[in-house]
Amino acid sequence: MARNNNVRNLGIWVFGAAFVAFSEAVALGWLHMADLWVLRKVREHPSDFLHWTSELFSLLGVAEITTLVLVGLLAALSLWGPKVLVGRLLVIFVVTGILEFVMKLLLPQVPTPQASHQMDQMENFWLLSAFGSPYSYPSGHMLRGVIVLGALCFLSRSRLLRAVVVMLLLGLAASRVYLEEHWLSDVVGGALLGASALLWAFRKEGPKL
Numbered sequence: 001m002a003r004n005n006n007v008r009n010l011g012i013w014v015f016g017a018a019f020v021a022f023s024e025a026v027a028l029g030w031l032h033m034a035d036l037w038v039l040r041k042v043r044e045h046p047s048d049f050l051h052w053t054s055e056l057f058s059l060l061g062v063a064e065i066t067t068l069v070l071v072g073l074l075a076a077l078s079l080w081g082p083k084v085l086v087g088r089l090l091v092i093f094v095v096t097g098i099l100e101f102v103m104k105l106l107l108p109q110v111p112t113p114q115a116s117h118q119m120d121q122m123e124n125f126w127l128l129s130a131f132g133s134p135y136s137y138p139s140g141h142m143l144r145g146v147i148v149l150g151a152l153c154f155l156s157r158s159r160l161l162r163a164v165v166v167m168l169l170l171g172l173a174a175s176r177v178y179l180e181e182h183w184l185s186d187v188v189g190g191a192l193l194g195a196s197a198l199l200w201a202f203r204k205e206g207p208k209l
Contacts, residue, residue, distance in 0.1 A: 008203045015196035022192060026137050026185050027107050035183035039112065042178055054175035061141025061172055066148045067093075073151060081155070085201065092197035093147055099193070100140050109137035114180035138189035139182045145172045146194025154202045 025031055059065055070093055074086050115136060146169060153165040173191065176182040 008199045011199045012196055012203065015192050015199065019189065019192035019196055022185070022189055023103070023107060023137070026109050026189065031183075031185045035185050038177060038184045039180065042180065050178060053171075054178045057168070057171035057175035058141060058179060058181070060149065060168055061139075061143075061145040061176075063140065063144065066144040069148050070151075073148070073155075077155075088201035089147070089151055092201050093144075096143055096147065096193055096197050097140070100138055100143055100190075103137060104135045107135055107137050109135045109183070109186065111136040112180045112183060115182070136182055137186045138193055139176055139186040140190065141176055141182075142173055142187045142190030143194045145169055146191050147198055150194065150198045151201070154198070 070089065074089060077083070077086050077089075149165045149169055153162045156162060156165075169191075173187045176187050177184050
C-alpha cells in the first residue's frame with residue numbers, strides 16, 4: 001500500500017508538471033503545426049460509421065452526463081465506500097472545471113474551424129459571448145471523462161472493467177479529434193489535467209469494488 005501511495009504521489013507531480021509544460025507549449029504555438037497535420041489526416045478518412053461511433057463516444061464527456069454519473073458514484077461512496085473520497089472527487093471535479101473555463105478564457109488556442117463554425121451558427125450567440133469561452137484548451141470532455149471514468153477504474157478490482165474504461169477513454173479522445181471539435185493538443189491537455197487531479201483524489205485509496 002505504501003508503495004502504491006508513493007507511486008501515486010509521484011504521478012501527481014509528473015502529470016501536473018507535464019500539464020504545465022504542455023500548456024506553455026500550446027500557449028506559445030509550438031504544437032499548432034502538429035495539430036494541423038493531425039486534422040488533415042483525419043479529413044483524409046471520412047466515414048459515416050466513424051462519425052456515428054465518435055458521436056457516441058463523445059457522450060462520455062458531456063457535462064450533464066458526467067455530472068449525473070459522478071453524483072451516482074458519490075452517493076454510492078457515501079453509503080459503502082471511503083467517505084473521504086466523496087469530498088475529494090467533488091473538489092477535483094469543481095476545481096478542474098473552473099480551471100478549464102479560466103484557461104479557455106486566457107490561453108490563446110483558437111478553436112478548430114469546425115468548432116468556430118458551430119459557434120458562429122448558434123442561436124442566442126450573445127449568451128455564448130457572455131458565458132462561453134473564446135479558446136479551446138483544454139478539452140472539457142476529456143477532462144471530465146478522465147475524472148469520472150478514471151474514478152470507476154480506481155475503485156474497481158476487475159481487470160476487465162479497467163480495460164473497458166481505458167478503451168472508452170481512448171474512444172473519447174479519438175472522437176473529439178475526429179469530429180474536429182478539438183485539436184489533439186486540447187485532448188492531451190485535458191487528459192493530463194484530469195490524470196493529475198484523479199491521482200490526487202486517490203493518493204491514499206485502493207480499489208474497493
